[in-house]
Amino acid sequence: NRVIGIMGAMPEEIEGVVALLSNCTQTTIGKRTYFSGQINEIETVVVFSRWGKVAAATTVTTLIHKFNITELLFTGVAGAINAELKIGDIVLGKRLIQHDMDARPLMPRFEIPLLSKTYLETDVSYLSIASNAIKALLETKSLHTVIGEQDLIEFNISQPRLFVGDIASGDQFFSKNEQKQHLISQLPNILCVEMEGAAVAQVCYEYKIPFSIIRTISDVADDHAHLDFPSFIKKISSTYAAQIIKNIFSAI
Ligand code: ADE
Numbered sequence: 001n002r003v004i005g006i007m008g009a010m011p012e013e014i015e016g017v018v019a020l021l022s023n024c025t026q027t028t029i030g031k032r033t034y035f036s037g038q039i040n041e042i043e044t045v046v047v048f049s050r051w052g053k054v055a056a057a058t059t060v061t062t063l064i065h066k067f068n069i070t071e072l073l074f075t076g077v078a079g080a081i082n083a084e085l086k087i088g089d090i091v092l093g094k095r096l097i098q099h100d101m102d103a104r105p106l107m108p109r110f111e112i113p114l115l116s117k118t119y120l121e122t123d124v125s126y127l128s129i130a131s132n133a134i135k136a137l138l139e140t141k142s143l144h145t146v147i148g149e150q151d152l153i154e155f156n157i158s159q160p161r162l163f164v165g166d167i168a169s170g171d172q173f174f175s176k177n178e179q180k181q182h183l184i185s186q187l188p189n190i191l192c193v194e195m196e197g198a199a200v201a202q203v204c205y206e207y208k209i210p211f212s213i214i215r216t217i218s219d220v221a222d223d224h225a226h227l228d229f230p231s232f233i234k235k236i237s238s239t240y241a242a243q244i245i246k247n248i249f250s251a252i
Contacts, residue, residue: 003043005069006245007059009196012233013076014048016242020249021046029066032059036067040249045069049196052171053098056196060203071126072211073248074200075241077232078167078192079174079221081183086217087228088157088236090138090244091191092131093167093213095119096198099183099190100170109186112202119166120201123210127164130212133247134162146239155232165191167213169198173229174221193221212248216240 008014014035018024021037021044028034035046045067049059063069078091085091097119101110110118137143138160144152152158168190174180183190197213204211216237219228 001043001068001070003045003067003069005060005063005067005072006044006046007056007063007072007074007200008048008076008241009051009056010076010233011048012238013241014046016238017046017075017245020242020246029062030058032062034063034067039245042249042252052195053169053199057199057203060200064203064207064209069209072200072204072209073245074197074211074213075244076194076196076215077218077229077237078194078215079219079225079229080192080217081168081180081190081221082163082192085163085191085220086157087155087219087232088160089217090134090160090162090240091167091215091217092127092134092162092164093122093197093201093215094127094164095121095166096201096213097166097168097187097190098170098198098202099168099187099193100172115202117205120198120205122201122212126210126212129251130214130248131162131164133251134214134244137243137247138162143240143243146243147236151235155236163191165189167191167197167215168193169196171195173225175223175225177222180221192217214244
């Protein structure tokens with residue numbers, strides 16, 4: 001029986017998705033509220049985890065054990081690391097890495113102890129479904145209509161693009177150029193940084209649950225990040241998440 005788990009890290013990142021649920025019921029476990037219902041007749045459970053790797057890992061574990069999810073979608077925001085990315089662009093994680101994992105000299109830098117893995121990979125069939133759905137969303141320009149002129153201008157969003165590649169996660173908010181440059185010097189291929197994706201990916205890998213990590217760029221992880229991030233969260237992130245999830249559900 002198919003049950004899709006949908007996670008975000010903040011209330012604003014899931015409220016638009018919760019609104020898509022029919023027959024919605026709530027369950028509270030361990031300070032998290034799980035919203036169950038159906039989207040397009042598919043059983044779905046939506047939750048926000050709070051920030052960081054521990055919060056995300058325990059929440060996805062609860063989704064697996066208590067709600068019997070068979071697949072997991074994560075939507076949220078991220079700070080851009082690659083210079084080509086702009087606020088409003090969407091990143092689909094191909095590989096996830098925990099940038100703060102460092103058990104040297106016992107293990108190589110970034111390797112997850114006893115898993116013999118540095119990168120956690122997204123299921124390929126899931127990746128193509130999600131990327132086609134997001135490309136379709138961006139091509140129809142329907143995002144523009146729901147976001148509205150004023151916010152598009154404020155965030156300087158003209159034609160958002162989809163990028164597919166590596167995402168780094170760790171228990172750090174990037175708000176200094178030096179943090180960003182340091183990450184680039186260690187991991188030059190990273191597209192964006194956030195605080196949950198690679199933790200969710202690790203748990204899903206361990207339980208053999210196909211997953212997809214989808215991030216909208218809310219800031220460019222620089223000295224302005226502490227201003228851009230809350231403003232994007234407040235005004236736009238829920239709309240992005242709901243539109244992305246709607247399009248993915250039409251494709252599955
Ligand atoms: N999520 C969104 N912006 C971020 C940043 N600058 N650092 C870490 N996580 C983020």
